[in-house]
Amino acid sequence: MAATQVGCEHYVRSCLLKAPCCGKFYVCRLCHDGEENHQMDRFKVREVKCAACNSIQESQQICKECEVKFGEYYCDICHLFDKDKKQYHCQPCGICRIGPREKYFHCTKCNLCLATDLKDNHKCVENVSRQNCPVCMEDIHTSRIGAHVLPCGHLLHRTCFEDMFRTGAYRCPLCMHSAFNMKEFWEERDKEIAQTPMPTEYQDTTVKIICNDCQARCTVSFHVLGMKCSSCGSYNTAQDGGRCITEIK
16 A cells, blocks of 8 residues: 555654654654654664554564555665655665765765765865754754755755855854855955045055965955955955054155
């Protein structure tokens, strides 16, 4: 029989998992973790209960009593039942990922599955997915929310990245590197600065800066709207030591 359309807000499945920790039945580990004061280890699940006939049995894809299919997709490692989303189990990641598999590859250094268009086209950070998202501080590696890879190689939840973009934040929360291609923004800043001359007493003032994008240290003209890196042209800079020097004519 085909999988019946039951389950929870997280998954479409026709069975309940018996939590190995407390023996209670929940549709999924997330439902369990939301109700209990401890977490369910998905890998230790051994029994399920059919939602159609209530038969308790070993974890498997099809009910041994009424032959209801518990899920279009089933992983006997993660004990994941769900509708077909082209999932696949990644052995190095240790969990199931939403595919299709051919559109992803596992980066051994980042220790994470990434879209194939990022192969040889991203900055690797060792075991980057084992860090929590720096925006919401929640887990990234096992999250059901996709990850967004920043140019610096750090990861954010995709939804956290989108929220960050909407608020106008443009830097990685961890290393302060620009999170987008800022070329057009810097060109606009050039125009704004050209149209906003500093008062006479500050026009010859220079300041030492460090660039968050290229790490260059340089001495540039001070301006309240921004100080441009003379190495890469970025305005993603900070004063290096906080000292301003006014040239004496």
